[in-house]
Amino acid sequence: MDDETRETGTSGKGSGDGKSTPDRFPWRDAPLSEEQVDDDSEAVSRMLIESFAPVPPDPEVWDRVAAEISVDDQSAPTPIRADSAIATTPSGRSIASRWYAITAVAAALVLVAGGIWIASTNTATSTETAGSVTRELADPETGVVALSLTIHDDGSTSAESAGLAVLDADHTYQLWSVVGDEIVSVAVLGRDPDGVSFRIEADPAVLALTVEKPGGVAVSTQNPVAVWSATS
Amino acid sequence: MTLQATREATQEVDDQRGLDRRIVEAVALRDHGALKQAYDAYAPYVNGVALGILKDRDLAADITQDVFVRLWERHERYDADRGSLKAFLQMDAHGRSIDLLRSRRASAARELADQQKSASSHVPGTEEMAMAELTSSTVRTALMNLPDEQRTPIAMAFFDGYSYRDVADILGVPEGTIKSRIRTGMRRLQLSLGAEAT
Numbered sequence: 001m002d003d004e005t006r007e008t009g010t011s012g013k014g015s016g017d018g019k020s021t022p023d024r025f026p027w028r029d030a031p032l033s034e035e036q037v038d039d040d041s042e043a044v045s046r047m048l049i050e051s052f053a054p055v056p057p058d059p060e061v062w063d064r065v066a067a068e069i070s071v072d073d074q075s076a077p078t079p080i081r082a083d084s085a086i087a088t089t090p091s092g093r094s095i096a097s098r099w100y101a102i103t104a105v106a107a108a109l110v111l112v113a114g115g116i117w118i119a120s121t122n123t124a125t126s127t128e129t130a131g132s133v134t135r136e137l138a139d140p141e142t143g144v145v146a147l148s149l150t151i152h153d154d155g156s157t158s159a160e161s162a163g164l165a166v167l168d169a170d171h172t173y174q175l176w177s178v179v180g181d182e183i184v185s186v187a188v189l190g191r192d193p194d195g196v197s198f199r200i201e202a203d204p205a206v207l208a209l210t211v212e213k214p215g216g217v218a219v220s221t222q223n224p225v226a227v228w229s230a231t232s
Numbered sequence: 233m234t235l236q237a238t239r240e241a242t243q244e245v246d247d248q249r250g251l252d253r254r255i256v257e258a259v260a261l262r263d264h265g266a267l268k269q270a271y272d273a274y275a276p277y278v279n280g281v282a283l284g285i286l287k288d289r290d291l292a293a294d295i296t297q298d299v300f301v302r303l304w305e306r307h308e309r310y311d312a313d314r315g316s317l318k319a320f321l322q323m324d325a326h327g328r329s330i331d332l333l334r335s336r337r338a339s340a341a342r343e344l345a346d347q348q349k350s351a352s353s354h355v356p357g358t359e360e361m362a363m364a365e366l367t368s369s370t371v372r373t374a375l376m377n378l379p380d381e382q383r384t385p386i387a388m389a390f391f392d393g394y395s396y397r398d399v400a401d402i403l404g405v406p407e408g409t410i411k412s413r414i415r416t417g418m419r420r421l422q423l424s425l426g427a428e429a430t
Contacts, residue, residue, distance in 0.1 A: 043422060043425075044418050044421045044422050044425065045390070045418075046315070046319055046323070047371055047421075047425060048371060048375075048390060049281055049319070049322045049323055049326045050277075050318075050319060050322060051371040051372070052277070052280040052281045052283075052284040052322070053280050053284070054276035054277045054279070054280040055276055055279050055280040055283050055292075056275065056276045056279065057275050057276070057278075057279040057292070057293050057296045058289070058293055061275070061279075061293045061296050061297050062268070062271055062275070064297045065267070065271065065297050065300045065301055065304075066264070066268075068297070068301045068304075069264065069267065069301065069304045169251055169254060172258065172263065172265060172266075173265065187262075187264055188258065188261060188262065188263040188264070188265060188266075189263075189264060189265040190258070190263055190264065190265010190266050190267075190268055190269055191265060191269060192265065192268070192269070193265060195268060196264045196265050196268050197264060198264045214254050214257065214258050214263070214266075215257060215258045215260075215261040215263060216261060216263065
């Protein structure tokens with residue numbers, strides 16, 4: 001503890017990023033410190049900080065954040081993969097093969113862990129432009145497009161809601177794809193997928209969107225609320 | 233405040249903390265949507281702090297970006313039991329803004345190759361500009377009601393990121409005196425702000 005810290009009775013453990021800050025400001029990081037904290041200074045410094053007027057950042061700031069965390073995902077562990085023992089129907093056929101077969105006739109029926117995924121008429125569409133493709137996931141019941149995904153050649157993907165309901169705090173949207181014979185969790189998209197960016201490593205044959213508990217699940221037992229397939 | 237109002241306020245805080253906790257738990261599970269949710273809710277507050285300190289939209293945007301990327305990468309730094317996510321992110325924005333301010337000041341000082349000239353470039357009273365960014369008239373009034381000898385060093389340290397030693401050099405007052413004035417000023421602020429700060 002340096003002189004300044006001793007004098008004020010506060011302490012700072014650092015910004016947590018491993019960088020040391022000479023002449024450090026004694027109040028910063030105080031809430032994270034495990035050492036003695038001067039309650040008066042902490043409370044006052046919090047009040048001062050919280051008193052700054054909110055100013056919305058420029059819209060592109062989120063795009064920059066999304067781009068950075070997408071790059072971060074590239075070095076992250078591979079996405080959660082459905083348990084193959086569970087993701088196989090009682091007949092032994094893989095879910096993926098069933099999805100392919102069913103989407104070929106514009107309908108999908110998928111059994112997962114005793115639950116049932118039913119996707120009927122699929123009118124979802126896709127478009128391709130230089131450097132990217134667009135996949136439109138549609139409500140399997142009505143065929144109305146609910147979510148549009150723009151997948152760039154480098155795998156970076158952005159979601160745009162087309163009237164998808166914003167969920168309550170106890171639920172999240174989760175995106176799944178079929179790659180080969182596997183159902184793969186692509187991304188947990190949160191309560192409102194609009195504007196969310198993530199990565200898709202391979203161009204999938206089928207995409208499905210489900211509603212899950214916060215944080216997502218390894219294996220879904222929910223009916224998809226929107227689907228897209230290459231054969232539609 | 234009535235007992236009922238106190239209960240309702242406490243419940244509101246608990247609900248918000250619960251939501252903050254769920255957001256960060258989802259971020260830990262690499263939920264992009266959860267980070268977007270946090271950004272949508274708190275980015276203006278984070279940006280407001282950075283802009284208030286740095287007075288530069290582009291630099292404030294950089295800080296805002298940095299704060300949310302750090303939330304993504306270092307989500308374990310947030311503990312819902314110790315405060316709201318909004319306050320945590322604002323504190324982070326303040327700390328990084330001060331770091332940037334110091335870094336830029338150090339670069340400028342090197343370019344001038346005249347440390348004393350650089351230090352004397354501080355114009356007493358610039359902290360009032362930062363104070364003007366404060367939304368809360370209560371906080372602003374409390375600050376302005378402090379004696380100059382306490383308000384000025386607090387503002388120089390808090391808004392401009394000067395170390396106590398720099399404040400002492402600039403104001404031409406012994407460092408020990410500056411520490412004492414800041415400490416006394418913070419206590420007076422705490423007293424005048426009363427229950428709000430507890």
